[in-house]
Amino acid sequence: MLSQKTRYAIRAMQHLADKYGQGPIPLTDIAETQNIPAKFLTVILSELSRYGIVASQRGKDGGYWLGVPPIDITYGDLIRVMRGSLALVPCASRFAHETCKNCVEEKDCRTRALMLQVRDATAGLLDGMRLSDKIDPVPAAEGLEAVEDV
Amino acid sequence: MLSQKTRYAIRAMQHLADKYGQGPIPLTDIAETQNIPAKFLTVILSELSRYGIVASQRGKDGGYWLGVPPIDITYGDLIRVMRGSLALVPCASRFAHETCKNCVEEKDCRTRALMLQVRDATAGLLDGMRLSDKIDPVPAAEGLEAVEDV
DNA sequence: GTATTCTCTATCGTAAAAGTTGACAATGGG
DNA sequence: CCCATTGTCAACTTTTACGATAGAGAATAC
Numbered sequence: 001m002l003s004q005k006t007r008y009a010i011r012a013m014q015h016l017a018d019k020y021g022q023g024p025i026p027l028t029d030i031a032e033t034q035n036i037p038a039k040f041l042t043v044i045l046s047e048l049s050r051y052g053i054v055a056s057q058r059g060k061d062g063g064y065w066l067g068v069p070p071i072d073i074t075y076g077d078l079i080r081v082m083r084g085s086l087a088l089v090p091c092a093s094r095f096a097h098e099t100c101k102n103c104v105e106e107k108d109c110r111t112r113a114l115m116l117q118v119r120d121a122t123a124g125l126l127d128g129m130r131l132s133d134k135i136d137p138v139p140a141a142e143g144l145e146a147v148e149d150v
Numbered sequence: 151m152l153s154q155k156t157r158y159a160i161r162a163m164q165h166l167a168d169k170y171g172q173g174p175i176p177l178t179d180i181a182e183t184q185n186i187p188a189k190f191l192t193v194i195l196s197e198l199s200r201y202g203i204v205a206s207q208r209g210k211d212g213g214y215w216l217g218v219p220p221i222d223i224t225y226g227d228l229i230r231v232m233r234g235s236l237a238l239v240p241c242a243s244r245f246a247h248e249t250c251k252n253c254v255e256e257k258d259c260r261t262r263a264l265m266l267q268v269r270d271a272t273a274g275l276l277d278g279m280r281l282s283d284k285i286d287p288v289p290a291a292e293g294l295e296a297v298e299d300v
Numbered sequence: 301g302t303a304t305t306c307t308c309t310a311t312c313g314t315a316a317a318a319g320t321t322g323a324c325a326a327t328g329g330g
Numbered sequence: 331c332c333c334a335t336t337g338t339c340a341a342c343t344t345t346t347a348c349g350a351t352a353g354a355g356a357a358t359a360c
Contacts, residue, residue, distance in 0.1 A: 036252065042337075046339075056338090059326050059327025062336045089152055102154070102186065103157070103161075111164070113286060114285065118275055118276065122271065176304090190351080192306075209305055211359070212306060
């Protein structure tokens with residue numbers, strides 16, 4: 001699962017992408033329309049601006065904007081910035097590899113082999129989706145099914 | 151990320167799959183070869199046996215075995231049992247849908263639209279991989295790259 | 301009856317996640 | 331120059347989830 005913070009970050013970035021080229025967007029504008037606790041959002045935006053993908057200006061008429069054109073920011077980038085990795089297990093990350101604790105040797109680990117495939121599929125999708133993409137929300141009802149018996 | 155518990159569960163199930171048809175496997179056998187804290191493993195195996203995918207017998211020569219043939223258990227099933235969902239956000243789960251807290255309306259949520267795609271791709275892979283599959287571990291060195299600047 | 305092995309509920313400790321506080325610094329306008 | 335506005339930052343609190351353990355109990359085999 002993505003953390004709440006990562007989800008906030010994604011929505012904030014989408015908001016800035018929508019208003020790209022319109023000058024500084026004040027934090028409260030993002031917080032209100034995206035339903036994000038304002039103070040927490042300051043932490044998130046500071047973090048993103050340290051990476052350079054968000055720029056900011058203080059004072060009257062200040063605010064935030066994308067430091068990079070929306071077409072150059074993928075959702076994969078965002079998730080990597082916020083949580084370090086796209087993978088489901090640390091040992092299956094390609095950019096932030098870590099050996100798993102209490103595991104078997106990596107060279108013998110079948111779970112890792114599977115999770116590398118999942119990571120690659122996920123990356124294939126998320127690295128192809130950009131902040132500039134027009135995305136049609138999926139109607140809420142769609143895709144709900146009963147819980148499956150296992 | 152998958153929780154440690156989920157990873158333990160997967161390895162325990164792989165172990166039982168390897169020994170399918172060989173009678174009850176004692177917990178300590180699984181714990182030792184798979185490097186899982188024994189006491190914690192009791193919790194995990196109890197949980198799995200409540201779902202019927204693991205069977206057990208107490209007493210001398212007791213132990214655990216798969217309650218279902220390994221070909222009928224997918225990795226998708228395992229992850230759903232352990233963590234409820236394959237999705238990266240609660241609102242993108244197809245079998246355990248929940249609305250996200252502090253989010254925008256689902257019908258307006260672009261993140262959800264993206265994450266449904268990711269979920270479907272993940273499910274496409276994991277629901278096709280079975281405990282009976284012969285899996286070749288990937289050599290540990292493979293797939294390590296430098297951290298990318300974002 | 302005794303050793304073995306699983307069962308179950310409760311509980312603990314820690315770390316991470318989520319969110320808040322408050323002092324501070326820059327900017328623009330009167 | 332003062333003041334309102336808006337971002338910056340480090341420290342802190344609160345909450346929650348996770349990982350793990352404890353310990354009493356029940357079935358089974360010999």
